Amino acid sequence: MRYFTRKAGDGDTAADVVQEAYARVLIHQDGGGTVLEPRAFLYQTGRNVLANQAARRAAETRMLDTLALVSDHSAPSVERHVGARQQLDRLVALLEDMPRKRRNAFILVRIHGLSYAQTAAHMEISEKAVERHMTRALLDCAGYGPAGD
Secondary structure, eight states, X not given: OHHHHHXXXXXXXXXXXXXXXXXXXXXXXXXXXOOSSHHHHHXXXXXXXXXXXXXXXXXHHHHHHHHHTTOOTTOOGGGHHHHHHHHHHHHHHXXXXXXXXXXXXXXXXXXXXXXXXXXXXXXXXXXXXXXXXHHHHHHHHHTSSOTTO
């Protein structure tokens, strides 16, 4: 617990990590897996759980940042739940209207968190082309231009 409290910076998160790590180790053993070094295996499993949580939080943050591109910040808190669904629907509609390469670049960068260089390599285009696609996609999301240009 002390190790994961230091790593997570929070006792409650550490408790969740330890519980998840123990559950994964037990599932592994119940499935017939052998563990030669149980303590080391438990620590590594816990580190994997922490890494997965960090990746999930980063993806959630990127998604919220992306939704903020099409949000109405003036909506009262009572309406935020409905507003969030409307934002998501609007984002999906904007993405559907974008040219394929622009949409793909936007999703790879804003949703999956790839760098422009990684996106360029994945799409087999130049970084400059990714930059142009992202600029146009962000303008589309902000309502400054038609998605199909």
